[in-house]
Amino acid sequence: MSGVRGVGDVSNDTVRQLDQARELAESQPDQALALAQRAEALFNQAGDDVQAGEAFRIIVSATLCRGEPEDAFQMATERLASARKTGDRRSQAMMMLTVAELYVVRGDPELVRENARAAEALFSDLGEPSLAAKCKAAEVQAQLQQGCPQAESAARELLMMYQDAKDKEGEAQAWHLLSSALMLSNSGDELVAMKKALALYRDLGWRRHEAIMLGNIAEASLPDDAKEAQKMAEEAMDIWQELGNVKGEATALSTAVKALCQRGLREDALTVVRERIRELRSEDDRRGQMLLASAAVDAMFDCGAAGEALALAEQSLAIIRELGDMCEEAWMLQKLAEVRLARGELTEALLAAQEALALFQAAGDKQGQAAALEALTHVYTAKHEVDKAPNRLQGLSLLSDVAGAVARRDMQGFQEALEQLRRTQGVDDRDLDASLGRLLLQDAAAKDFFTRGVASHFQVSIEEAEALSSGGPVSHLQRAKGYDRAGLYWMFRQSSMGYGPSFRPVQAIYRHGDQYHNGSGTSALSVLKDDTLEDWEQVAFVQAHAGVLDGALQATAIPGAP
Secondary structure: OHHHHHHHHHHHHHHHHHHHHHHHOOOOHHHHHHHHHHHHHHHHHHOOHHHHHHHHHHHHHHHHHOOOHHHHHHHHHHHHHHHHHHOOHHHHHHHHHHHHHHHHHHOOHHHHHHHHHHHHHHHHHOOOHHHHHHHHHHHHHHHHHHOOOOHHHHHHHHHHHHHHOOOHHHHHHHHHHHHHHHHHHOOOOHHHHHHHHHHHHHHHOOHHHHHHHHHHHHHHHOOOOHHHHHHHHHHHHHHHHHHOOHHHHHHHHHHHHHHHHHOOOHHHHHHHHHHHHHHHHHOOOHHHHHHHHHHHHHHHHHOOOHHHHHHHHHHHHHHHHHHOOHHHHHHHHHHHHHHHHHOOOHHHHHHHHHHHHHHHHHHOOHHHHHHHHHHHHHHHHHOOOHHHOOOHHHHHHHHHHHHHHHHHOOHHHHHHHHHHHHHHOOOOHHHHHHHHHHHHHHOHHHHHHHHHHHHHHHOOOHHHHHHHHHOOOOHHHHHOOOOOHHHHHHHHHHHOOOOOOOOOOEEEEEEEOHHHOOOOOEEEEEEOOOOOOOHHHHOOHHHOOHHHHHHHHHHOOOOOOO
């Protein structure tokens, strides 16, 4: 009797170790790894293949969270190959599911689907509907990453699978995924699904998932009730701190800061961030500092402390490099590129984005690669070098969608295309003018539609939208002043030196007329206003600087110009 009871006690202790390892995988992966490895050995000794397989999945997860994605992937694929050799169909299915989940992290939806569907078929044959549903969940995650509109119907199907299997744990996760799909579709029903998931997580006692869902509800509540959003985000932060999960805490902190800023309490938000960083530094918790860094950088920037955000990003990058976490290094470089871009430090932003891309490529992280390519596109757009932007073709395609929506007077299509274009970028005034210029100049109704659409999208008045529009398509024609080119050149040649550190800042030469053929229509120059202007340039005749002189000189080479 005592021997039997002892085995039961060991088994219960081992299950508790496994649960603890699962909770610690993100925040303390080394400790989680040790616990999961010990549990796997004990379960194997007891002949419990099911729990041993679950322990191995946590080992893979902890290895991934240690910043060793290649090791995690190798472990899973080797175990899959071993299961195939022995003919263990259940182990094969478990490892294909694990590989599918790793591909979710890598951002490779096609390979997620391939492995998840194969695993789902095996689990269905084995009569394990809950595990088959887990495979479907991996597919839904891949669809959400891609922004697929089918994600909602797939999530509802998953919910029914778990409900039919009477799997309460799975049902909670299905409501969670459904809430994400509803957010993607902008249906406005996501809060109902979130609250159902939260209630189930609380019934199950899943504190980690409870904290995740509290953070999601807080984020979704931000537009309508910043005070309630702050309260829920702070509740999530308390749970994350209780669990010792700094990465989760960072996400909740970001939402709390947004809520405080929305309430006009920017200094309070900054204080919260600074105090948490100070605590981690006083504890010499370098991994905690690394995990908090990205959210803290965003928070500081949102609070208007751009210089402090940049300094923190650089300090965090140094810590990450010391810790040797290539994945976190790539994402912090990505964050550094965003901060430098927002500060107008374009050369430095470009270098950071290029370095991030190289690391993402080395890690095989497709999601990271996509983020880095987007950052590079934003930098090249800001540098007025859109031809180098990696996502330029996508930007041009979206611009075509914007123009088509204007021509059709399709406001919903216009709003969706404009938002995607705003996020993608990769186009400039020349592209805007070529796509929309003639339509807006010749069709007053189209121009009115465009202005109203811009006002609605950016939440500004019609007057402000008209001002924004004047800075967009055909802006160079709306604001240009007419000069005789020869007279202009000699005027500046005689009245001011005209040359200096701002030499040749002409952004582009535009032509307006039938098909933009040489010899027809009007020419216009877009001249950058350079922040490096010296005093003598600022006070020169009509506040001219070298760009105007250079533009006048270049204009002499335009055939057919007046």
